[in-house]
Amino acid sequence: xxxxxxxxDHPLTSNAFTPLLTDTAEECNDHQHCQxxxxxxxxxxxxxxxxxxxxxxxxxxxxxxxIAQELAGKKHVIATGITPSGPIHIGNMREVITGxxxxxxxxxxxxxxxxxxxxxxLDPLRKRYPFLGKEYEKYVGMPLCDIPCPCGExxxxxxxFLKPFLKSLxxxxxxxxxYRSDELYTHGKFDEVIKIAIQSTERxxxxxxxxxxxxxxxxxxxxxPKCPFCGKLTTTRVLDFSDMVxxxxxxxxxxxxxxxxxxxxxxxxxxxxxKVLNVTVEPFGKDHAAAGGSYDTGARISREIYGYxxxxxxxxxxxxxxxxxxxSSKGVSVTVEDMLKVVPPDILRYMIVRVKPEKHIDFDPQxxxxxxxxxxxxxxxxxxxxxLSHVELQADIxxxxxxTVVQIAKNDDQxxxxxxxxxxxxxxxxxxxxxxxxxLASNAREWVKMYAPERMKFEVKERVxxxxxxxxxxxLRRLAELFEKREMDAKEVHDSxxxxxxxxxMKPSKLxxxxxxxxxxxxxxxRAGWFLVSLPRNFVIQRxxxxxxxxxxx
RNA sequence: GGGCUCGUAGCUCAGGUAGGUAGAGCGUCUGGCUUUUAACCAGAUGGUCGUGGGUUCAAGUCCCACCGAGCCCGCCA
Numbered sequence: 001x002x003x004x005x006x007x008x009d010h011p012l013t014s015n016a017f018t019p020l021l022t023d024t025a026e027e028c029n030d031h032q033h034c035q036x037x038x039x040x041x042x043x044x045x046x047x048x049x050x051x052x053x054x055x056x057x058x059x060x061x062x063x064x065x066x067i068a069q070e071l072a073g074k075k076h077v078i079a080t081g082i083t084p085s086g087p088i089h090i091g092n093m094r095e096v097i098t099g100x101x102x103x104x105x106x107x108x109x110x111x112x113x114x115x116x117x118x119x120x121x122l123d124p125l126r127k128r129y130p131f132l133g134k135e136y137e138k139y140v141g142m143p144l145c146d147i148p149c150p151c152g153e154x155x156x157x158x159x160x161f162l163k164p165f166l167k168s169l170x171x172x173x174x175x176x177x178x179y180r181s182d183e184l185y186t187h188g189k190f191d192e193v194i195k196i197a198i199q200s201t202e203r204x205x206x207x208x209x210x211x212x213x214x215x216x217x218x219x220x221x222x223x224x225p226k227c228p229f230c231g232k233l234t235t236t237r238v239l240d241f242s243d244m245v246x247x248x249x250x251x252x253x254x255x256x257x258x259x260x261x262x263x264x265x266x267x268x269x270x271x272x273x274x275k276v277l278n279v280t281v282e283p284f285g286k287d288h289a290a291a292g293g294s295y296d297t298g299a300r301i302s303r304e305i306y307g308y309x310x311x312x313x314x315x316x317x318x319x320x321x322x323x324x325x326x327x328s329s330k331g332v333s334v335t336v337e338d339m340l341k342v343v344p345p346d347i348l349r350y351m352i353v354r355v356k357p358e359k360h361i362d363f364d365p366q367x368x369x370x371x372x373x374x375x376x377x378x379x380x381x382x383x384x385x386x387x388l389s390h391v392e393l394q395a396d397i398x399x400x401x402x403x404t405v406v407q408i409a410k411n412d413d414q415x416x417x418x419x420x421x422x423x424x425x426x427x428x429x430x431x432x433x434x435x436x437x438x439x440l441a442s443n444a445r446e447w448v449k450m451y452a453p454e455r456m457k458f459e460v461k462e463r464v465x466x467x468x469x470x471x472x473x474x475x476l477r478r479l480a481e482l483f484e485k486r487e488m489d490a491k492e493v494h495d496s497x498x499x500x501x502x503x504x505x506m507k508p509s510k511l512x513x514x515x516x517x518x519x520x521x522x523x524x525x526x527r528a529g530w531f532l533v534s535l536p537r538n539f540v541i542q543r544x545x546x547x548x549x550x551x552x553x554x
Numbered sequence: 555g556g557g558c559u560c561g562u563a564g565c566u567c568a569g570g571u572a573g574g575u576a577g578a579g580c581g582u583c584u585g586g587c588u589u590u591u592a593a594c595c596a597g598a599u600g601g602u603c604g605u606g607g608g609u610u611c612a613a614g615u616c617c618c619a620c621c622g623a624g625c626c627c628g629c630c631a
Contacts, residue, residue: 061570124630214629285631287625294626296557298587315558355566401592501589511565513591516591526592528591
């Protein structure tokens with residue numbers, strides 16, 4: 001970043017062709033010189049030196065900044081969009097996060113940008129998905145915004161899936177201007193582009209044929225009227241157009257509707273939208289990117305029909321779930337909502353931030369996810385990755401520790417007590433802090449429930465139900481004494497365990513096992529020192545003493 | 555059949571529009587802290603850059619061919 005600014009802030013001077021030789025990049029103060037000269041010099045040694053200098057600009061730059069740099073000098077509208085035909089999963093989410101990152105990068109570079117999200121709620125329901133009841137069969141072909149909500153509580157089908165998604169956007173600190181396509185159409189924003197499309201039917205058909213190599217069917221129209229009788233978009237055929245669209249429908253009816261009663265087919269809708277919203281940057285999945293795919297046809301329609309330069313494409317790869325492509329309809333998916341139940345939002349952002357859009361991501365909610373969390377928490381707070389991932393108001397408590405905490409605490413109050421004892425201060429009068437902590441705790445609790453391997457799960461037992469041998473009792477007794485004597489911090493406790501074991505000639509591992517058995521009834525558990533100080537001190541003392549009861553007393 | 559994207563250390567990835575001595579994190583190993591337990595510190599280890607050609611004084615980087623993975627070309631976003 002810094003190097004880049006230096007590079008670009010340097011004006012080209014009049015003696016640009018004077019060789020400027022330096023041994024190290026730091027010594028060079030005018031990279032423009034080096035750039036020019038490396039191209040014209042024929043002396044290999046000189047070239048080497050010059051190029052070495054130029055190399056400096058190849059220092060790590062985040063992909064979002066690189067895109068922003070490429071786009072510099074113009075006002076931008078970044079358009080994202082997802083069809084709310086089912087639960088929106090994290091694969092879909094890549095589109096919006098990618099857009100947001102570019103948006104932030106442009107802003108950070110001092111540019112002007114707007115982020116837009118378009119909910120394609122006018123798209124027809126393609127089929128009755130497995131998660132829908134039989135009664136939905138009759139809605140196939142109707143716009144999503146005209147179909148009743150599955151839970152009966154939202155305005156319509158589209159809103160049902162949109163609501164949790166929009167809420168997730170908030171959590172992810174993504175704030176696009178939100179459009180719903182039914183509003184864009186019915187409010188007349190698309191009037192113009194629809195008219196042009198219908199009038200250009202022949203030319204559009206030709207473009208589609210030329211780019212995708214497919215003949216469009218007889219009587220094809222870029223506009224799908226919505227049949228006022230059966231409410232469907234997919235069953236109508238356009239017969240004629242003057243001011244109104246004349247159509248016939250498979251339901252047997254025919255008639256005329258206005259151009260606000262319907263929708264452009266996807267391949268035309270896309271470029272039309274670019275024109276209407278002045279879109280200049282468009283992230284999209286690789287499915288649209290192939291030759292003859294919808295970006296190709298869209299770009300031509302945009303130029304040739306709408307006279308609009310198509311937006312800068314940003315192609316992103318799919319996110320797979322343990323190797324399988326995500327698909328809500330096949331049940332192979334993790335919804336954004338679900339993921340945010342399990343990890344804080346910055347982790348989801350980081351997952352997208354850390355790799356270039358064209359890189360494929362395989363998602364595994366179990367251990368890999370935890371590694372992702374660790375990696376993020378270890379990240380240098382000043383790094384660009386951290387900056388781009390970071391979401392305001394995040395509790396600064398390691399997730400792994402929280403996993404221990406929530407398994408000790410029985411309720412919200414105890415969470416704060418446990419945190420306090422283990423050295424994390426939370427100002428409980430600060431509502432936002434409290435909220436942040438509870439939200440992280442809820443993530444951890446959910447993660448344990450859903451994905452934790454057995455080894456990481458534990459429960460503090462109500463009573464000791466294990467008997468110990470003499471050595472073990474001795475070790476535990478001495479620990480109890482230490483706890484009684486004074487308060488210790490986690491490290492001290494941890495050290496004491498080793499010391500006590502050594503004092504009585506016991507293998508430390510045996511003492512650790514005994515401790516875990518006393519409290520958890522298992523031979524292993526979270527790091528002992530940190531675990532023990534998380535518990536109430538009196539309880540620890542009492543429990544250690546209880547371990548003395550049993551066969552040696554009788 | 556046509557096309558798009560990806561292939562760099564054991565793993566995850568930088569090295570994107572500028573050819574110039576192959577990088578980071580994690581892991582692994584070693585050493586240290588009277589210390590294997592879900593810890594910390596220090597150091598070390600690690601790659602014929604998918605393969606084969608070509609251009610060049612110089613190629614992970616540019617060109618061609620091939621291999622492997624995924625996807626698109628069914629108007630369906």
